[in-house]
Amino acid sequence: MSPAAPYPTLIQALRTETAELHVALEKRLPFFSQQLDLDLYRRLMVAYYGFYQPLEQRLHALALAGLDQPLRVKLPVLRADLTALGLDEAAIEALPLCSELPVIDSRAAALGVSYVLEGATLGGQILRRRVAEQLGLDASSGAAFLNVYGELTGRRWKDFLEYLGDRNLGDGQTLEVTHAAKTTFICFERWLDSQEVLL
Template structure:
């Protein structure tokens, strides 16, 4: 009898399950579009704000982030807000931005981990987008592109720490399924929201 293969690690499961959704969304984001200008970039950040604002609020209100992961260091909203103000919106205009009402269900620590995986992965990907925005629009952290480099020099370290955190979770099959389901739902709802805000290619 051939030996039974061990179940995939949580990180492997997340990468496999979200790969298609990740690539599909990446292709539609307009960062590398020839049409990217300041107006589109501002609308894109406003749409990001409209998704992150209720999602981060829900994560914190439900207090479902597992212990050992310092979520206070991983909040993106204040930086997004500062970018929008740097790009010309006043505080009242930012507060009045539409926010997403269709969010992934976060009803367990496993689901919160799945959502966090997508948000942390997007932060890592921001490094490539930051360079593109600097070249195309001449923006940096002080003029409206801080969100794309929100962790600065700590980006690589924080991503590795997050992956190590995932690796240290001893989740069973059911919980792993919860994590991957929440991650996939986050991609799906994010793309749907950005589509509704007419910022995708």
């Protein structure tokens, strides 16, 4: 790999293909809205749970050799936030779960989904600050998920990009990866919309 292009085409393809979907979703998420209060934040995290719970389960059923997947499980932290926000075990178990999810039937698809879930930890850094300022929440009071990797956020992202950069995929597989990433954004937005937490 040349120093000028540390991450070759797969990451570029993912960025190009998902940029618009990211902007669209970011605009509709209510984190920076004046409407953001504790109740809306709780409903938002409940909706996140409904998506991450089934998706992460499917994602981790398919091993990506060489990636530190067990360290990237985010669901227990999200669950702990819901508990801190006042939901008990029974309430969490009864939450609605999304059933229209990206299909993860190959490692390529798993990579695409992982790109979206890993990348979301970057924006989480901004959202964490906003939620602290607006609602006074921190990692112990319901906002741990937004900072799920803590000070390792940058390191984990860099490792993930290196992992992507080391895959030698052909055009067909690259297409599978970007398709899965796009589908993840689309399914997430639809699900959040159906849960009435978007602007």
